[in-house]
């Protein structure tokens with residue numbers, strides 16, 4: 461199956477940028493490789509519910525959601541540098557002050573830097589399925605990572621996820637429920653076409669099945 465092609469992302473900074481480059485600097489946050497717990501209020505310069513998208517790719521969902529929900533703080537974590545650069549530039553062009561973008565390995569950042577009970581929601585759409593059996597260990601949503609999601613979610617917080625791989629889907633459900641997250645209905649908050657990710661658009665256009673699930677951390 462064709463996965464995201466980083467080379468397909470053309471990122472060329474024009475000589476005379478017309479967007480707020482100072483804002484773009486602020487959007488980029490450098491949080492990998494440090495051990496201290498993150499202060500999200502300081503990072504966003506305000507207190508607001510925190511939503512985190514992991515592996516945002518070209519950032520279609522992240523930017524649409526940040527625009528639609530300005531009262532929420534949106535943090536994107538992605539390890540492909542061209543995706544990071546593209547999303548930060550687009551966020552700055554849109555003047556989005558409620559977005560921060562971090563480059564790095566999500567498991568490392570979340571494990572080392574996220575305090576317990578701080579994230580209102582995680583969004584993880586079409587994580588690489590690594591279909592070959594010998595590559596399954598590279599999958600993102602595995603039991604130790606699901607434990608980190610559960611640890612860092614606020615009570616009542618949720619994980620929203622989708623994949624095109626039915627077997628990975630079952631693994632995600634098992635990992636999340638074993639970590640103490642309860643399966644819940646997929647919220648219709650993001651049902652609008654504006655929130656479709658690039659991979660989702662590709663799969664839907666090709667008529668391929670898409671499997672969605674949402675989980676909730678027990679609490680108020």
Ligand SMILES: C[S@@+](CC[C@H](N)C(=O)[O-])C[C@H]1O[C@@H](n2cnc3c(N)ncnc32)[C@H](O)[C@@H]1O
Pocket residue numbers: 463464514515516517518537538539540543564565566567584585586587588600657658659660
């Ligand atoms: C299959 S793509 C999906 C992109 C986007 N979510 C979509 O649906 O269009 C998976 C993305 O996750 C990123 N990624 C994979 N593992 C990651 C990790 N451990 N930490 C951060 N980003 C990761 C990849 O660089 C890639 O952009």
